[in-house]
Amino acid sequence: MSDLPRPDFARNMRLIGHSDQGGRADGLQIMVQRGHAYIAHPWSGGFSVLDVRDPTRPRPVLFVPAPPETWTIHLQAHEDLLLVVNARDLFADAAFADERVYYGRSVGDTIGTAGGGAARARSWTAGVTIYDIAVPDAPRQIGFFPIEGIGAHRVWYVGGRYAYVSALIDGFTDYILVIVDLANPTKPVEAGRFWIPGMNRAAGETPSWPENRRYALHHALVADNIAYGCWRDGGLTIVDVADPSAPKLVTHRNWSPPYGGGTHSPLPLHDRGLLVVADEAVLDHEEDGRKHTWIFDIREPSNPVSISTLPTPDEADYVAKEGHFGPHNLHENRPGSFVSSTLIFATYQNAGIRAFDISDPYRPRETGAFVPAGPTRMVxxxxxxxxxxxxxDVFVDAAGLLYAIDYNAGLSIIEYGG
Structure with missing residues (x-):
């Protein structure tokens, strides 16, 4: 289609559809289900639903605004449920105008909630909103899980009884793992929680890490009752959650230092005894160091061994390019989506979207790349x-189409060459 934006770079990938998401071109997480895309906005204050049944002509059909002063930046869709996080809009806070503050120390300490009390009267909504999406383009709120604190950051939910939420609760230094029982989705309740010792300041714990390191659960993926958690500068935890009321640590690994932290996105591949883990680049021009996406051998869960890293994009000087360069999110092999234990899809921020073949996990290779055109308007x-x-973020549907979003440049629907 001649009216599609011309990408900055493409190899073995082709743009077939694009949308400015109804004028709200910002996105942080995307789910695609039943021919509809659910996109969480970091700046526009809410989430959008797009009809993508014709992927060459994605059509915005609904925008759901966030409550006042509230982030709804991540979401999960599975079957008839949509879970949307609610948290204080931290990027609207002058204290976080410099990214180094947000990524460089405990959020609870920065805003004064780590000691056990809220820094000020809560004027935002904190928790997880639960919608019925049996009618895909008409989400209907049916429940809410409240959090006493800043709120939720991200959720893992792929059906079943439990959702796994990263939550910043008053009294903790930063986000921890909270397991939510959805046996009755109209009345969700907490089933259990897990944190790295030192985070529960209200209980008298003292962090063992320096003040300029941020130990915070970004999110955890769960497979076969094992939760793989990424804790930013706190590294990786492998936790047994077979008993949700009493999560048990299997092992904790942290490669920061010497590496720059930012551990962000896990992807367990249990059929191969592998785990993919991406460290997020959080500062411009690699000021926080070169970030990698690691492959671990987890055949012995108590002793994960790093065996390789995915290749770093190098067809252009992305370090010199403005913005962040390096890993962010991974396509997560969700039920109903494209599922593979040998083909990995990832976002690399100013280097766009990448595909990697890890058939030989010791020698992964890049097999496709797409760097979308820059934004026409800043959101x-x-x-x-x-x-x-x-x-x-990138979501790959069961047919193999890629749906990629950006902070400012809208939705790109991409065909991978295979």
Whole structure:
């Protein structure tokens, strides 16, 4: 289609559809189900539903605004349920105008909630909103899981009784794992929680890590009752959650230092005894160091061994390019989506979307790349952010189409060459 934006770079991938998401071109997480895309906005304050049954002509059909002063930046869709996080909009807070503050120390300490009390009267909504999406383009709220604190950051839910939530609760230094019982989705309740010792300041715990390191659960993926948690500068935890009321640590690994932290996205491949883990690049020009996507051998869960890293994009000087360069999210092999234990899809921020073949996990190779055109309009309201692509998330549907979103540049629907 001649009216599609021309990508900055493409290899073995082709753009077939694009949308500015109804004028709200910002996105942080995307789910595609039953021919509809659910996109969480970091700046526009809410989430959108797009009809993508014709992937060459994605059509916005609904925008659901967030409550006042509230982030709804991540979501999960499975069968008839949609779970949307609610948390204080931290990027609207002047204290976090400099990214180094947000990524460089405990959020609870920065805003004064780690000691056990809220820094000020809560004017935002904190928790997880639960919608019925039996009618895909008409989400209907049926439940809410409240959190006494800043709120939820991200959720893992692929059906069944439990959802796994990263939550910042008053009294903790930063986000921890909270397991939510959805036996009755109209009345969700907490089943259990897990944190790294030192995070529960209200209980008298003292962090063992330096003040300029951020130990915070970004999110955990769960497979076969094992939760793989990424804790930013706190590294990786493998936790047995067979008893949700009493999660048990199997092992904790942290490669920061010497590496730069930011451990962000896990992807267990249990059929092969492998785990893929991406460290997020959080500062421009690799100021936080070169970030990698690691492959671990987890045949012995108590002793994960790093055996390789995915290749770093190098067809252009992405370090010199404005914005963040490096890993962010991984396609997560969700039920009903494209599932593979040898083909990995990932976002690399200013280097766009990448595909990797890990048939030989010791020698992974890149097999496709797509760097979308830069934004025509900035939605990111933070001062001084550059107008370049910052690909944030990618979802691959069962037919193999890629749905990629960006901080400012809308939805790209991409065909992979295989």
């Amino acid at each position: 990111d309201r933070r001062p001084g952010r550059p107008a370049v692509i910052q690909s944030t």
